[in-house]
Amino acid sequence: MASQSQKRKHKTLTIKEKNEILDRLNRNESFSSLAREYGVGRSTIYDIKKNRDNIQKFVSTAECGRSKRQTLKTVKNPELEEALYMWFLRESNKRTPISGAILAMKARFFYKEITKKDHFVASKGWLERFKSRYGIRLTTVKGQKPVNDxxxxxxxxxxxxxxxxxxxxxxxxxxxxxxxxxxxxxxxxxxxxxxxxxxxxxxxxxxxxxxxxxxxxxxxxxxxxxxxxxxxxxxxxxxxxxxxxxxxxxxxxxxxxxxxxxxxxxxxxxxxxxxxxxxxxxxxxxxxxxxxxxxxxxxxxxxxxxxxxxxxxxxxxxxxxxxxxxxxxxxxxxxxxxxxxxxxxxxxxxxxxxxxxxxxxxxxxxxxxxxxxxxxxxxxxxxxxxxxxxxxxxxxxxxxxxxxxxxxxxxxxxxxxxxxxxxxxxxxxxxxxxxxxxxxxxxxxxxTPINEDDDDEVIATTQVSAKDAINAFELGMQWAEENRASYNELLLLRRLRDKALLSFSQYK
Known part of the structure; x- marks a missing residue:
């Protein structure tokens, strides 16, 4: 009976708590001490460490606070929610009063435009979850006082x-x-x-x-x-x-x-x-x-x-x-x-x-x-x-x-x-x-998915030789002296010239 009364109750940690545990593991805190403090088993701490990449990726990309989230489950319509959130930010910037009904109506509009379907309900439950995910408090927007109150x-x-x-x-x-x-x-x-x-x-x-x-x-x-x-x-x-x-x-x-x-x-x-x-x-x-x-x-x-x-x-x-x-x-x-x-x-x-x-x-x-x-x-x-x-x-x-x-x-x-x-x-x-x-x-x-790279044109150039760099820095120092550059700027040019000289001597 005594062992049953001391049996630990099941506890589900929030994403915030899991991320805190990862930070503390990085500081070399022990599994046992963390398990005792958070009221979970050592195996839970091991599982959190094993799932480190997924947890940290979720934390870095989450749009909202993670104090109450307990799972890494992603939303079904991420593009809809991102478009709706961008619209919400625009309207908030203009101090437009926004009610739950208006937000739901705009959600249905974006769903239809993005999916070309019109069966999305934008129920009260969905709306509450969306507001929670993005940390939206409609009362902070509705009826705001003028700027510079x-x-x-x-x-x-x-x-x-x-x-x-x-x-x-x-x-x-x-x-x-x-x-x-x-x-x-x-x-x-x-x-x-x-x-x-x-x-x-x-x-x-x-x-x-x-x-x-x-x-x-x-x-x-x-x-x-x-x-x-x-x-x-x-x-x-x-x-x-x-x-x-x-x-x-x-x-x-x-x-x-x-x-x-x-x-x-x-x-x-x-x-x-x-x-x-x-x-x-x-x-x-x-x-x-x-x-x-x-x-x-x-x-x-x-x-x-x-x-x-x-x-x-x-x-x-x-x-x-x-x-x-x-x-x-x-x-x-x-x-x-x-x-x-x-x-x-x-x-x-x-x-x-x-x-x-x-x-x-x-x-x-x-x-x-x-x-x-x-x-x-x-x-x-x-x-x-x-x-x-x-x-x-x-x-x-x-x-x-x-x-x-x-x-x-x-x-x-x-x-x-x-x-x-x-x-x-x-x-x-x-x-x-x-x-x-x-x-x-x-x-x-x-x-449009986030670009892994960008569309910028990086102009192809030939590698600058140490000898050319030395000549360039010498010319730069002459120009700097003629135009009354500060001693810090001249010292920087000299340090770079000396670095090129060292490279030239090593590969000569």
Whole structure:
């Protein structure tokens, strides 16, 4: 009788718990201790380890939180659900009130368009499961307050400073992240969105769209590697390249809850812990992010030891609390566009051909340069509305400027007006291009599988010899000296020249 009373009850672990167990196995925790803590047998822990690849693949691609999911079962109509979710994001971006009945009606529409059948019911049970899978809370969309609702600010500030006090954080332990869309290989034309246009060919724009995420601490002393999401899983141009960014592939180049969670666990937490250790600071940090539908919950963005966590900025007062998305992200995008224009006029060939020759390698390195060029003072000032004490520098406007001469050169070569180019350069809203896609374009997006490679043309070149490299670096150093380059830039050229000299001596 005693043995029967002590018999362990059957327990089914959630996907989140299984993923936690895999993380702890990676830290060499024992099977027995994990089995006792989670109330399962050792054989269950072994089965989880054996199924590691399937669990981690599911976690990385899941669109929603995994706190309640217990199985890896996939949905029957993934294209329908992806198209419906994209439509939901578009309408939410426009603050359109959405009820369950409207969502079900749109689901039936997409099912009929995709399958050419009309027997899908979109029952109440299906709708609840869809909302659960994608973390949709219709009440957060229906009847939202206008943007920049001042009533949210003071309660958030009180909560923020209480969190800072509870964790005993300094500005170097508070991080600020922002994501934004970027149309990276197109300049204005009749297929591009400008501020004064009412219609848009969203599908054309979305093919050249990436999502970028920048993150830095409030003191401006630590900026993390940028996150870039493109449409291809393994761009050809990345072959044998040590990337300066964290790159991920998604069929619509959009942020998802799964990708954000992956970035948080594998990039943010690791980079922050290393930086804090190197600077003799406690292993505690807070990440400030937008309360967006494609972000996991604060609970999911918390480490097991509760020392690194996230806090959502209220949806309707982001601009009044921080200025990162209006200033620092805008600087990065403007600086990238400046490089794009300079590249466009640098070659003796049609600009369209030059732009088509650019690839994802050019993009990520240019973005990295733009992110690193941002002054630390600008990063510090991005939270001055929330935390004025950390910004001791005078308020200045940061801007990456492009000359009128370059604008005129591009305008003359493309027959695009200079004014349209300036509007685009100053900050055309790339996100609006994506969110104004038609239903047909959404269906085409989700029906196209994610590219293992990309369609970029990687121009074949002969391998550069060490001797040619030496001559090139010598010429580069002469040009740099004549144009008063900094000593750091000259030292870099010398280091590369010396590396070529060593290679030449070894194979001579």
């Amino acid at each position: 001042a009533s949210c600010i003071e309660p958030f500030k009180l909560r923020f400073f209480q969190k800072v006090k509870d964790l005993d954080l300094c500005p170097s332990q508070v991080y600020n992240a922002d994501e934004s869309g970027l149309v990276w290989r197109i300049i204005p034309s009749n297929t591009f969105v400008l501020d004064n246009e009412k219609s848009v060919l969203g599908g054309a724009v979305s093919k050249e769209r990436v999502t970028i995420l920048t993150c830095a601490n409030a003191s401006g002393k630590h900026r993390l590697k940028m996150m870039v999401i493109g449409r291809s899983k393994n761009p050809r141009a990345f072959k044998n390249i040590d990337l300066p960014v964290h790159y991920y592939g998604h069929k619509t180049a959009s942020m998802t809850k799964g990708l954000f969670k992956k970035w948080f666990d594998e990039c943010f937490v690791l980079e922050v812990r290393k930086w804090l250790k190197d600077h003799n600071l406690p292993q505690k940090a807070l990440l400030l992010i937008d309360n967006a539908l494609n972000h996991p919950s604060e609970e999911e963005l918390t480490t097991d030891d509760k020392c690194i966590t996230a806090m959502f900025i209220p949806l309707n007062c982001t601009a009044q609390i921080r200025s990162m998305d209006q200033h620092t992200t805008q600087f990065v995008k403007q600086d990238y566009k400046k490089k794009l224009l300079l590249t466009a006029v640098s070659k003796d060939q049609p600009i369209k051909k030059t732009l088509r020759e650019l690839n994802m390698k050019d993009l990520v390195f240019s973005l990295c340069e733009s992110w690193n060029a941002l002054p630390s003072s600008a990063i510090r000032s991005s939270l001055k509305n929330l935390w004025p004490q950390i910004d001791a520098t005078p308020s200045t406007t940061i801007q990456s400027s492009v000359t009128s001469k370059v604008i005129e050169q591009v305008a003359n070569a493309t027959l695009i007006s200079s004014e349209d180019l300036k509007i685009w350069y100053r900050g055309m809203d790339e996100e609006s291009a994506f969110y104004q896609m038609s239903d047909e374009e959404s269906i085409n997006e989700v029906s």
